[in-house]
Amino acid sequence: MAGGEQNGREGRLERPLSPSHEPPQPLAQAFPEEQPQPGPPHREDEPEADREEEESERSEDQLKGVLDGDTTAEGLHTLGYSAPGTEYVYLHLSLPGRGLSDISILSGYIHLQKMDLSSNKINVNEIEEITGLEKCHSLTQLSLSHNRLTAIRGLENLPIRILNLSFNQIEKVNGLKSVKALRKVDLSSNKINSLQGLEEHNLLEVINLEDNQVAELSELKWIEDLPLLRVLNLLKNPLQEQEGYWLSAIFMLLQVTELDLKKVSVEEKVAAVNKEDPPPEVVAAEDHRRQVFYNSKQPQRVLDSTLPGADESYPMLVLLGPLAGGKRQLSLKICREFKNFFRFGPCHTTRTAYFGEVNRLDYYFISQGEFDEMEKAGKFLATYKYSGHRYGLGRDTVESIAREGLAACIHLEIEGVHSLKNTHFKPRYVLLVPKDKGKYEEHLRRTGLFSRPEIEEAVSRVDMYLQINQDSPGYLDAVINTDELDEAFTELALLVKTYLGLEQPESPDNIQGTKSRAGEVAGNYWFYQQNIPTCC
CATH class of the missing domain: 3.80.10.10 (Ribonuclease Inhibitor)
Incomplete structure (x- = not known):
């Protein structure tokens, strides 16, 4: 009974109720303002013909499914205060199973908070669109289930909080x-x-x-x-x-x-x-489990990388960093500069070669099918996925370099590093990363090799690499800025000389422990077992 202005002052209480006022009794004698009354009163002098005509019209409306004031009054219940708190009004309306198709009269019942117009008995409502509720600005709960709403x-x-349209x-x-x-x-x-x-x-x-x-x-x-x-x-x-x-x-x-x-x-x-x-650590652990499983099914032999002693780590240098950030050029240059110590070990990949890349020199470019066959044959030490392509470091690649008495120099993305860290190898990991992201982005554009999404991903990974180094001290051994490749190579070469024992580090106080023979490479000692300071 939250109603329309058509009732004028006929349904208004004579004076507003205070919050402690009891509900008016009886209801039929005191209707709140703007609330439709349950039905028109019958006056003694009203002609019988008029009453019959009015009842006939009401019956006809009901047959058409039109909700009228009398039917509405039958479903009103739960008295309470209106939103301003100045009137006592009906707050709830329940009219299930009435065969209704027109509820436009409810537009005048502005105080209603809950409505149940569902069919939870026998009949099914026939409402095709929800009309008549536009002005019910206090409505918080509405049920229109079992209707024909499309x-x-x-x-x-x-302000509906609970809505049932099932x-x-x-x-x-x-x-x-x-x-x-x-x-x-x-x-x-x-x-x-x-x-x-x-x-x-x-x-x-x-x-x-x-x-x-x-x-x-x-x-x-x-x-x-x-x-x-x-x-x-x-x-x-x-x-x-x-x-x-x-x-x-x-x-x-x-x-x-x-x-x-x-x-x-x-x-x-x-x-x-x-x-x-999955987190990178989970991906890497699963990859390691998979590679060990596949390899365990193959004939086993003594590996060259375990010589001269199983208790000594095979020397390996891993350069990592974002796409086209300088790790390819620097890894090849290091191998030329220290050719008596290193040989470059290309990874296998399922992507196609970029302009200027050479098969078996930069990567072994193979198909997805060939990659899967190699993996199931236990041919990889570690694999990873980047930008929709698979990459893998081959066991034979490392073993062939070790057989020559040289250390392997490889380059990877961080995903590959996570996987390689699960193996028995203990490489030195050097992060090569551009600090000037604007210059790096322009460099990627000038190459003409990468799409816009690839460029955006590569630039975003610069921060990711630096964040990993910051959050996990010791995870990487050194960081070198590659904004200027010539300067980066000078720093990297000095770092490698320090690793090899060819030159004493600038801060000997940082050395933890003494120089140990982790593997002899071309008559020279390998890395110091130490924490190398970060180079920037």
């Missing part, structure tokens, strides 16, 4: 975009195939989409950023049939605690992250 219209900017024929939920107060929404048993329209509902906690037509996991992107979402039901939707649905859905919605009427455990969330976007 779209959501007419709820714009209403068992309709709704296909899209775009009409909810402006209903920002939503906490719980039931859209089960409809024909919804897209979740667009539920995004940016930052107060939404519960979504029921059971028995709809959502077919793609990608649709979850519309709700993945809802901070308070805890309960989601997607039972009886086609996307459940997709392989890996459960963990994929959990990964996209890590804030959810209940999915498809099942509690989501912490262990399942960890498994989802490890499957969909």
Whole structure:
């Protein structure tokens, strides 16, 4: 009974109620302002014919499904104060199973907070569009389940917190975009195939989409950023049939605690992250496990890299850094400068060669099928994936260099470093990174080899490399700025001489321990067992 101006002052209380005032008794004698009365009073002098005609019109309206004032009055209940607190009004309306098709009269019931217009008995409502609620600015709970709604219209900017639109024929939920107060929404048993329209509902906690037509996991992107979402039901939707649905859905919605009427455990969330976007350490550990497994199935032999003693680490220099950041040029130059100590070991890759790259010199360029065959044959020490391509450091590559009595010099991305650190090798890791990102980006553009997304990814990884070095002291042995390659080579050459014992380090106080023979290379000692200061 939250009503219309058509009643004038007829339904107004004689004076406003104080907060402690008791509800007026009886109700029929005191209706709040702007509330429709349950029905027109019968005057003794009213002609019988007029009353019969009026009742006949009302019956005809009811047959048409038009909600009138008398029927509305039957469903009004729960008295309370209006929003300003100056009047006593009806707050709730319950009219289930009335065969309604026109509820436009409710536009005058501006004080209603809860409405139940569903069919929870026998009859089914026939409302095709939501009309008549535009002015119900106190409405916080609405049920229109078991109707014939095909779209959501007419709820714009209403303060609805709990909404039930189940068992309709709704296909899209775009009409909810402006209903920002939503906490719980039931859209089960409809024909919804897209979740667009539920995004940016930052107060939404519960979504029921059971028995709809959502077919793609990608649709979850519309709700993945809802901070308070805890309960989601997607039972009886086609996307459940997709392989890996459960963990994929959990990964996209890590804030959810209940999915498809099942509690989501912490262990399942960890498994989802490890499957969909595992931390680098997990990826590296899995790669190492895989390479050891494949290699264990092959005939075993004594490795040249384990000589002259199994307790000594084979000398290896690993240069790492972002795409086209100088590690290729510097690694080849170091091998030429120290040709009696190093030989370059190219990795295998599934990507095609860039302009100027030479097969077997820069990389072994092979197909994905060949790469998979090599991996299953236990041919790799470590593999990693970068920018959609596979890379692998071959066992034979390292062993052939060790057989010549030389140390291996290789270059990798950080993903490869993570994997290599799980092996028995103990290389020296030197990060080559440009500090001037603007200059680096311009350099990548000038090469004409890389797409815009590749350039953006490469530039973003500069900060990632520096952050790893900062967050994990000792993970890398040195950092050299490659803004000027000539200067970078001078610093790298000096560093290598220090590693080889050809020149004493500038800060001998930093040396922890004494020089030890980790492997003899061309009659010279290998690296100092020390922590080398960062070079910038």
